[in-house]
Amino acid sequence: MLYAFGFERIGVVVSDLYFVDPDPEPGQESPERGVRLELRLLERGELKGDIYSARPIAIDRPLWRVDLLESVDSAPGSFDRTHHHPNFRGWNPGSRVFVKELSADPVQWLTGKLSDVAALLEEIGLSPEEIAPTDPADLHAAVPQIVDAVGRLLDGVHAGQLAVAPGDEPVSSARVSWL
Structure with missing residues (x-):
């Protein structure tokens, strides 16, 4: 599941995540599950049709990331792999x-x-x-809704409904991890 909160030039995207690190650190070999939040730049495109057409909006370059992760071998709520990435080099954290x-x-x-x-x-x-000058205040005002979305995603992860291994999706919903 993906939530996107957009302001004038920055946005926040939040999704569930099932992650297998191809080059894990010692002691972190098991897959991880949880919630990822990224602060991103938004890019507004030119109109593709007449004046009434929808404007393309791209969720663009990542600025900051928080991964509320835990190993799949741990109890739900352990947050034993929770970390953040305070900087990016281009698109790479x-x-x-x-x-x-x-x-x-x-x-x-x-x-x-x-x-x-x-x-x-x-x-x-x-x-x-x-x-944009209004982005900080707009983001601050949206914090309760963003945190609520994070909480709902965490609840789904801990219930085994979200952030599941590919092929292990609950029958009622196909899963795609977006971030």
């Missing part, structure tokens, strides 16, 4: 950064990060000129 507070209470940590947009943008090195 930097190294995983494990933070004790993030693993202890992922939703609270995420809420704090998203609630202080100015500090988050400074942390990731994004110039305020790269986004």
Whole structure:
């Protein structure tokens, strides 16, 4: 499942994720499941038809990522693989950064990060000129809805309905991991 929250120049995408690392660190060989949230730039395209046509909107370059992951071998809610990527090199994330507070209470940590947009943008090195002046306030106002979506996805992951291995999808819903 994918949720997208768009503002003028930045957006937040949140989805469930089942991930098998092709080159895992020692002790992290098992697949991971959970929820991924990314802060992204949005690109608005030119109209493709007349003045009433829909405008293309691309969810573009990633800026920051949080992976609320746990190994599939662990109990739901362990968050033993939870980390974030405070920077990207183009489309590739930097190294995983494990933070004790993030693993202890992922939703609270995420809420704090998203609630202080100015500090988050400074942390990731994004110039305020790269986004619309209204984006920080608009993102801050949407934090309750974003966190609610994260919580619903986590509930689905912990219930075994989301972030399942390919081929293990519940009969009632085919799964595609978007991020």
